[in-house]
Amino acid sequence: PLIIEFIQGLIQKEAAYAAPNGDVYFSVISDDDYGKLSGRKLDDMQAGARIEVEESKDHPMDFALWKAAKPGEISWDSPWGKGRPGWHIECSAMNLAELGEQIDIHGGGNDLIFPHHENEIAQSESFTGKPFARYWLHNGMMQLSGEKMSKSLGNLVTIGDFLENYEADVLRMLVLNSNYRNPLTFSDDVLDQTSRALERLRGGLRLAFPEAAGAPQEILDALAAQLEKTKTGFIEAMDDDFNSAGALGHMFELVRSLNQARDASATADQLSAAQQALREFGEVLGLKMETEAADQAGAAPFIDLLIEIRKDLRQEKLWALSDKVRDALKAHGVVLEDTKDGTIWRWEN
Structure with missing residues (x-):
C-alpha cells in the first residue's frame, strides 16, 4: 500500500503517468533538476540512448514506477492492474515510511549513482517538494x-x-x-x-619497561607536542570527507612518538595521556586497540614475574629453560621482545 500511495501521489502531482498497458512511469521532464547528482543533462542522455524506446513512454529516459505483470511473474493488485513495483520506488517509499521526508546521509556503491540514486532523488523530491538527502556517500567496489x-x-x-x-x-x-x-x-x-600495520598501531599501547626511571624532558615535550598535533590532525582528516586514511596516518605518528618515549625509559604515567588518546581515536574508527583487556590486565603481574625469572635464567646462560619460558608464554598469546633496555611484552593479536 505504501508504494501504491506513493505512486498515486506522483500521478496527482503530474510527475508520473499511467500507460495503457498498465505500466506507470516517472516523467523526467517534470523534474527540472533531473541529473543533478550524476552531473548528466537530460538532452545528452536522450541523444546517447542506444536502446529502442518503449512506445508506452513519453520520454526515452522515463523510468518505471510500476510494471504490469507478465505471465508467471509474482504480482500484486493495484489501481493499474496486477503488477509489481519498479526498481527505484521501493527505496523512496521505505525512506519516507521509516526516516521521514528528509534524511541526513545516504550511502551506497558508486555504481548506483545513476540511474538508481538519481531516480530516487527525482521520485522523493517530486513527492515531498523538499530536498531528499543532505549528503551522499558513494563507496568504491x-x-x-x-x-x-x-x-x-x-x-x-x-x-x-x-x-x-x-x-x-x-x-x-x-x-x-x-x-x-x-x-x-x-x-x-x-x-x-x-x-602488520594493525599490530604496529596497537604497539603504541605497550607497557612501559618495569625498570623505567623516566624519560628526558625533551622526549616528553616532543610526545606532548605530537599528541596535540595528532588530536588536531585526526579531527581535520575526519572532517575532510571522512579521510580515515589520513586519520590513521596521524595515529601512526603518535605511535612513533610513544615508542621513542618508551625506549627512552618513559614511565607508565608519562605515557598515559598519549596512550589514552590513541585508545579513543581507535574507538572512533571502531578498532579494538586492546583485546580482552580486563582478563589480560589481571595476568600482567604474573607475566612480569615470568619475564624476571627468564632474565635470571639468561644471566645464568640457561638458554634452554629461557626459551621454554618464552615459548610457553607465546603459546598463551604473549609475545616477548628483547631490546637493549630489557624485555617487553605484548598480547598477540
Whole structure:
C-alpha cells in the first residue's frame, strides 16, 4: 500500500503517468533538476540512448514506477492492474515510511549513482517538494584479482571464510586505510600487510619497561607536542570527507612518538595521556586497540614475574629453560621482545 500511495501521489502531482498497458512511469521532464547528482543533462542522455524506446513512454529516459505483470511473474493488485513495483520506488517509499521526508546521509556503491540514486532523488523530491538527502556517500567496489567482488561473478569471500584466517579488525583496517570512494584490492598479500600495520598501531599501547626511571624532558615535550598535533590532525582528516586514511596516518605518528618515549625509559604515567588518546581515536574508527583487556590486565603481574625469572635464567646462560619460558608464554598469546633496555611484552593479536 505504501508504494501504491506513493505512486498515486506522483500521478496527482503530474510527475508520473499511467500507460495503457498498465505500466506507470516517472516523467523526467517534470523534474527540472533531473541529473543533478550524476552531473548528466537530460538532452545528452536522450541523444546517447542506444536502446529502442518503449512506445508506452513519453520520454526515452522515463523510468518505471510500476510494471504490469507478465505471465508467471509474482504480482500484486493495484489501481493499474496486477503488477509489481519498479526498481527505484521501493527505496523512496521505505525512506519516507521509516526516516521521514528528509534524511541526513545516504550511502551506497558508486555504481548506483545513476540511474538508481538519481531516480530516487527525482521520485522523493517530486513527492515531498523538499530536498531528499543532505549528503551522499558513494563507496568504491571491493576487487578480487582485478574484478569487482560480487555474487553474480561467483568470487565472493564470505565473512565466515575471512574470519577463519584474520580477525575482524584487519578488514576494518583495510577499509579505513583507503578513501571510501576508491576501489579496494582484496588479496592475501594486502591483508598480511594490513595485519602488520594493525599490530604496529596497537604497539603504541605497550607497557612501559618495569625498570623505567623516566624519560628526558625533551622526549616528553616532543610526545606532548605530537599528541596535540595528532588530536588536531585526526579531527581535520575526519572532517575532510571522512579521510580515515589520513586519520590513521596521524595515529601512526603518535605511535612513533610513544615508542621513542618508551625506549627512552618513559614511565607508565608519562605515557598515559598519549596512550589514552590513541585508545579513543581507535574507538572512533571502531578498532579494538586492546583485546580482552580486563582478563589480560589481571595476568600482567604474573607475566612480569615470568619475564624476571627468564632474565635470571639468561644471566645464568640457561638458554634452554629461557626459551621454554618464552615459548610457553607465546603459546598463551604473549609475545616477548628483547631490546637493549630489557624485555617487553605484548598480547598477540
